[in-house]
Amino acid sequence: MEYAEILxxxxxxxxxxxxxxxxxxxxxxxxxxRFETYSPGGRMWLLRAWLNxxxxxxxxxxxxxxxxANCGNCIEHCVFPEFKADLLNAFVAxxxxxxxxxxxxxxxxxxxxxxxLHGNPYKLPEAERGSWAEGLGLEPYTDQEYLYFVGCAGxxxxxxxKMARAVAGLLKDWGVSFGILGxxxxxxxxxxxxxxxxxxxxxxxxxxIQVLQNAGVEKIITLSPHGYHAIKNEYPGxxxxxxxYHYSQIMGSLMEKEKEFKNDKPLRVTFHDPCYLGxxxxxxxxxxxxxxxxxxxxxxxxxxxxxxALCCGGGGGNFYTDVIGSGVDSSARIRVREAxxxxxxxxxxxxxxxxxxxxDAIKAExxxxxxxxxxxxxxxxxxxx
Amino acid sequence: MxxxxxxxxxxxxxEYVSNHAEERFMxxxxxxxxxxxxxxxxxxxxxxxxxxxxxxLANREGxxxxxxxxxxxxxGLTRPLKGGIxxxxxRMNRILEVNEVSRYVLVEAGTSQxxxxxxxxxxxxxxxxxxxxxxxxxxxxxxxxxHGSGHLSHAAGFHSDMCNGLEVVLPTGEIARIGSCSTSxxxxxRAPLPDLAGLFMGWDGTTGVVTxxxxxxxxxxxxxxxxxxxxxxxxxxxxxxxRLAGAQVGEDLNSAINYRPGRTNVFPIVIITYGAETKExxxxxxxxxxxxxxxxxxxxxGGFVPFPPDRRKAFLQAPNTMLTQFADARRGGxxxxxxxxxxxxxxxxxxxxxxxxxxxxxxxxxxxxxVIGLAHCMMFFFGYPFNRADESDVERAREALEASNEAALKxxxxxxxxxxxxxxxxxxxxxxxxxxxxxxxxxxxxxxxIMNPGNWEVN
Numbered sequence: 001m002e003y004a005e006i007l008x009x010x011x012x013x014x015x016x017x018x019x020x021x022x023x024x025x026x027x028x029x030x031x032x033x034r035f036e037t038y039s040p041g042g043r044m045w046l047l048r049a050w051l052n053x054x055x056x057x058x059x060x061x062x063x064x065x066x067x068x069a070n071c072g073n074c075i076e077h078c079v080f081p082e083f084k085a086d087l088l089n090a091f092v093a094x095x096x097x098x099x100x101x102x103x104x105x106x107x108x109x110x111x112x113x114x115x116x117l118h119g120n121p122y123k124l125p126e127a128e129r130g131s132w133a134e135g136l137g138l139e140p141y142t143d144q145e146y147l148y149f150v151g152c153a154g155x156x157x158x159x160x161x162k163m164a165r166a167v168a169g170l171l172k173d174w175g176v177s178f179g180i181l182g183x184x185x186x187x188x189x190x191x192x193x194x195x196x197x198x199x200x201x202x203x204x205x206x207x208x209i210q211v212l213q214n215a216g217v218e219k220i221i222t223l224s225p226h227g228y229h230a231i232k233n234e235y236p237g238x239x240x241x242x243x244x245y246h247y248s249q250i251m252g253s254l255m256e257k258e259k260e261f262k263n264d265k266p267l268r269v270t271f272h273d274p275c276y277l278g279x280x281x282x283x284x285x286x287x288x289x290x291x292x293x294x295x296x297x298x299x300x301x302x303x304x305x306x307x308x309a310l311c312c313g314g315g316g317g318n319f320y321t322d323v324i325g326s327g328v329d330s331s332a333r334i335r336v337r338e339a340x341x342x343x344x345x346x347x348x349x350x351x352x353x354x355x356x357x358x359x360d361a362i363k364a365e366x367x368x369x370x371x372x373x374x375x376x377x378x379x380x381x382x383x384x385x
Numbered sequence: 386m387x388x389x390x391x392x393x394x395x396x397x398x399x400e401y402v403s404n405h406a407e408e409r410f411m412x413x414x415x416x417x418x419x420x421x422x423x424x425x426x427x428x429x430x431x432x433x434x435x436x437x438x439x440x441x442l443a444n445r446e447g448x449x450x451x452x453x454x455x456x457x458x459x460x461g462l463t464r465p466l467k468g469g470i471x472x473x474x475x476r477m478n479r480i481l482e483v484n485e486v487s488r489y490v491l492v493e494a495g496t497s498q499x500x501x502x503x504x505x506x507x508x509x510x511x512x513x514x515x516x517x518x519x520x521x522x523x524x525x526x527x528x529x530x531x532h533g534s535g536h537l538s539h540a541a542g543f544h545s546d547m548c549n550g551l552e553v554v555l556p557t558g559e560i561a562r563i564g565s566c567s568t569s570x571x572x573x574x575r576a577p578l579p580d581l582a583g584l585f586m587g588w589d590g591t592t593g594v595v596t597x598x599x600x601x602x603x604x605x606x607x608x609x610x611x612x613x614x615x616x617x618x619x620x621x622x623x624x625x626x627x628r629l630a631g632a633q634v635g636e637d638l639n640s641a642i643n644y645r646p647g648r649t650n651v652f653p654i655v656i657i658t659y660g661a662e663t664k665e666x667x668x669x670x671x672x673x674x675x676x677x678x679x680x681x682x683x684x685x686x687g688g689f690v691p692f693p694p695d696r697r698k699a700f701l702q703a704p705n706t707m708l709t710q711f712a713d714a715r716r717g718g719x720x721x722x723x724x725x726x727x728x729x730x731x732x733x734x735x736x737x738x739x740x741x742x743x744x745x746x747x748x749x750x751x752x753x754x755x756v757i758g759l760a761h762c763m764m765f766f767f768g769y770p771f772n773r774a775d776e777s778d779v780e781r782a783r784e785a786l787e788a789s790n791e792a793a794l795k796x797x798x799x800x801x802x803x804x805x806x807x808x809x810x811x812x813x814x815x816x817x818x819x820x821x822x823x824x825x826x827x828x829x830x831x832x833x834x835i836m837n838p839g840n841w842e843v844n
Contacts, residue, residue: 008774011416011712011719014455014522021506022499022521033400034429034476036456037407049410060405079706080713 001097003090006083007048012041016074016087019308026304027074028313028331029067032324037064040074040087047094057103065095066108067323069331070194071311072279095196104195107321112197119204120187121320122156130182132161136168141179146250147217148178151227152187153319153352159359160352164223166377167247171221173384174254178221184211188227190276193234195317202238205230209240219243221250225276225351226315232281246277248350248376252289255380262385264296269379270344271299272335272358273309274351287350290376294383302338310335312357319353332361340367346374386425389446393428393470396438401429401476412453412463412471416712418721418771418783419461419804422839424451424471431476433552433560433596440594441558443470443835450556451837452590454495454527457519459722460804462531462589466839472594474526480504481597487573488512488602489549494526494595498704501525505602513537513605515544516703526595531802532587532726534755534764536658536703537603539630539638542758544600545586549574552597553585556831564599572599584826589802590837592830603636606660608667611700612674614655616687620733622653625678625687627729630760632677634659634670638756640763642736646744653736653753654690656700711751717772720751721782723789723807724766727798729756735765738792742767746785764801765793808841 017027017039025031030039037046046064049055068091078084098104104112111121119126132155141147148168153160171178189204208231212220220242222228232244269291277283284306291299304310313324313331324330336358339347347362349355352375359373374382386404393402403409404426413421425448430436443450449469456463456473465471474495482491483505492501498514499521505512515537517528528535533544541547550564550572561567563582564575575582585592614625622640630638635657642653657674661667681687699707712720727735736752743750751768767789771782790800790807794814800807812820823841827834 008772009713009716009718011709013416013457013520013709013712015520015706015709017522018499021503022497023503023507024500035403035408035427035473036411042411045411046407055406055410058406060407064407079709082713082716 001051002093003086004051006086006090007044007051009080009083010041010044011080012045013079014039014041015077015079016040018077019073019304020077021308023303026308026310028069028071028311029324031331031334032327032329033067038067043068043091043094044087047090057098057101059105062098062103062105063323065091065098066105066195066321067318068316069311069313069318069324070316071275073311076279076307092194092196096198099196105321105323107323108195108317111317111320112192112195112200115187115192115197115200120152120156122152124156127183129155129185130180132164133168133180133182136165136172138168138172139179141181141215141217143216144179145177146219146221147212147215148180149185149188149220149222149227149231150180151222151224153356154223155185157352157356159356163352163355163375163377166375166381167223170251170377170380176250176254181211181215186211188224188230190226190230191317191320193230194315195321205235205238205240209235209238212240212242217242219245221245221247223247223352225274225281226353229276229280246283246286246350248277248287248290249283251376251380252286255290255293261295261383263383266296266298267346268298268300268344269346269348270302270339270342271348272312272339272354273306274349274354275309275311275315277350278309279307287348287376290380291348294380296383297379300342300344302342304338310338312354314353314357319357326364330361332357333365336361336365336367336371340371344371346379347371348376348379349373350376389442389448390426392442393426393439396442397428397430397435401431403427412473413465415456415459415461415463416719417459417461417804418719418779418786419464422464422466423468424465425468427471427473429473429476433554436472436554436594436596437558437560439470439472440554440556444557444833447833448835449838450594450835452594454524455497455519455522457523458527458531458802459720460802460807462802462804462840466805469835475524477596483509483512483602484571485509485512487571489572489599490514490602491572491597491599492525493597494524496525497521498523498525498528502703505605511605512602514600514602515541515547517544518704518708520709521704525600526598529598529600530586530595531589534757536637539756539759540636541601541603546758547601548582549599549601551582551585551595553593553595555593556833556836566599584830589840591840592827592836606662608662608664609658609660609701610667610671611656611658611697612671613690613692613700614657614678614687615652615690616681617652618686619653619736621681621686622655622732623729625655625681626732626756626760628677629655629657629674630756632673633759634673636660638760639753640732641753644740644743644750644752646747646749658701711768711770714749714770715772715778717770717774717778719773719779719782720768720770721786722766722768723786723793724764724801725793725798726801727763727765727793727796729760729763731796731798732763732765734796735793735798738796739767739789742785742788742792745788746781748781748785765798805840809844812843
């Protein structure tokens with residue numbers, strides 16, 4: 001297995017479980033399950049034991065591996081500089097081995113089957129991928145400056161569609177030259193890869209690259225940080241070199257020119273950093289620039305932000321597979337409690353998966369009266385009047 | 386064991402009990418060199434009452450129980466040597482009370498050092514606790530009960546000295562309170578009552594399960610600095626330490642030496658950290674420290690090392706991450722560690738013993754000492770990194786560990802947080818009446834012998 005040679009070097013010291021000030025547990029799966037086995041160090045030791053045949057393949061082992069949210073907290077806080085960068089790579093390699101054995105949790109199996117058969121986790125016809133844009137008057141991509149790539153959640157998830165439309169509407173209002181692929185878009189494959197189905201990722205990515213190259217795309221705006229990460233960091237290795245931007249990065253520069261904010265009603269907002277924009281790609285400032293530029297908005301940070309942000313638990317495929325599950329110790333529920341603690345009215349997000357995870361958590365925590373989730377674009381739209 | 390499993394599920398909830406191979410594997414070992422020993426079950430209680438019910442069940446059925454905090458002791462004390470239940474206490478991590486005026490904090494035993502540090506910084510910024518150099522996930526309970534030490538130990542002694550009282554589930558299931566909290570709503574002290582805390586400290590989980598502790602807090606000064614003294618002669622270090630400690634301004638006082646076989650001219654350094662309310666006070670303390678060792682500066686047998694601000698920051702870091710990184714010194718993921726509690730005056734002999742053992746086993750040695758309580762004693766450590774993937778290397782570290790224990794005992798020290806084989810070595814040196822008293826106390830507290838059996842027993 002790739003990365004097998006670093007497994008024994010993990011001391012299991014546990015820095016990886018924590019944020020940099022050690023406030024509380026910051027690894028979503030360890031936070032939920034609490035057994036040492038579900039910590040990053042536990043995974044390192046278990047993977048080595050499994051490869052050495054000291055433990056056998058089991059549903060428990062699969063749950064331990066597939067509940068990892070790939071949030072990157074472990075990489076950020078591991079104190080071993082020589083191998084920390086490869087922690088998640090080792091876990092993905094482990095998942096790849098389990099996929100090859102067919103030893104995956106049922107929900108992961110169902111997800112991967114849906115991806116193989118339908119091309120999306122919602123088991124909907126790929127021909128409907130562009131339906132999210134109906135009524136917006138968006139143009140198919142021809143030779144505009146940007147391609148707007150929405151991904152599976154933006155295309156099919158009800159909450160994701162709202163976000164996709166909000167971002168598209170704003171880009172259009174601001175005169176950005178962009179088009180969409182509609183039904184020609186394919187899943188970006190980020191979750192497929194993080195779940196260890198590397199062959200399927202390869203296929204999806206190559207299909208997207210082919211479509212994008214045939215269309216002559218050079219610049220891409222993504223809705224999802226997950227798609228942003230895959231296209232920016234994984235596609236070049238497969239021959240797909242594009243200039244990739246997350247929509248928050250485009251908004252930041254556009255807002256510098258915006259003079260038309262009409263609504264300055266006071267609004268207390270906090271921001272949840274998406275792992276694939278933040279820890280995976282070091283973009284922390286662009287979303288904050290957006291929020292700080294809005295009249296009437298008071299921006300308040302939660303205790304855990306930026307490199308220390310607590311993941312919503314939706315990464316690593318968990319948005320679709322739900323291996324972490326719910327409960328009072330689920331990171332999404334803890335996260336919305338943190339947002340409520342800073343007395344925010346709005347928990348701002350920049351990822352369709354975070355949006356859904358945190359909205360569900362607000363309901364579970366019975367915080368609907370105090371707190372609501374809004375995407376950056378939705379907030380900006382309300383400020384425009 | 387299936388029936389026990391079901392009963393435990395009723396006590397703590399199904400999701401917090403495991404008999405899976407994965408948990409049994411993980412909780413059978415720690416990061417040191419001791420061989421694994423499998424538990425039958427791993428249980429994570431959430432309250433003293435849950436601990437009580439688990440202990441009552443184990444007592445009724447005669448099942449061994451091993452309490453575990455962070456599991457970072459390195460000497461395998463949380464390995465269930467005779468199987469049974471490992472009680473992972475880290476769900477019990479609530480900070481229950483901070484008394485700013487009498488300067489103490491009451492925590493659940495599974496509270497991590499890091500969590501308490503962060504909590505105090507945020508809510509009580511003028512107070513701090515003594516942080517060990519273990520990783521921050523190490524628990525307050527585990528560390529205190531093994532007589533740990535940390536960044537305020539020079540000023541205030543072992544962490545067990547800083548403990549104002551305990552709540553403990555006895556091996557027969559009763560919950561007892563030790564210290565002022567047994568009589569008063571305040572957790573201010575163990576005095577003036579008979580000090581029963583000694584029934585639970587240093588026993589390595591063989592006398593009960595501690596569920597709450599009150600720990601002394603100390604002023605967190607706004608200005609802090611570190612100074613590093615170096616000398617070529619390890620035999621001068623005891624007097625250097627004695628003099629630096631005599632100035633009574635240091636919070637933490639450590640010596641460090643890294644020895645590689647074949648290397649010569651290894652100079653021990655002595656690091657002293659101190660804090661102050663003002664810059665002027667800091668300067669005044671700096672001068673006091675300098676004056677305390679002026680003899681050596683004037684004789685040119687020692688002196689302070691100038692170092693840049695970023696290095697100074699590293700010396701003030703609590704916990705110090707560099708110590709954890711020692712585990713990758715051989716790209717190997719492990720180190721074994723003998724911390725021995727010793728008188729200061731045998732520093733030079735302990736250093737030479739470490740060099741000899743390193744050369745004998747051809748192994749890198751991290752040596753040093755944390756000075757306890759104004760140099761009343763020291764925790765001298767011998768640390769050997771090993772490659773976890775190379776069994777012969779692990780074995781070599783294990784042998785070096787055993788040799789170090791022997792050397793420490795021969796010098797007049799006592800191995801700290803001793804692993805089961807080291808306990809045997811200690812018992813051989815111990816006054817037999819003392820060991821007999823230990824056994825009598827234990828048989829009264831734990832008539833069925835369920836608490837971490839295999840430890841502090843003669844084979």
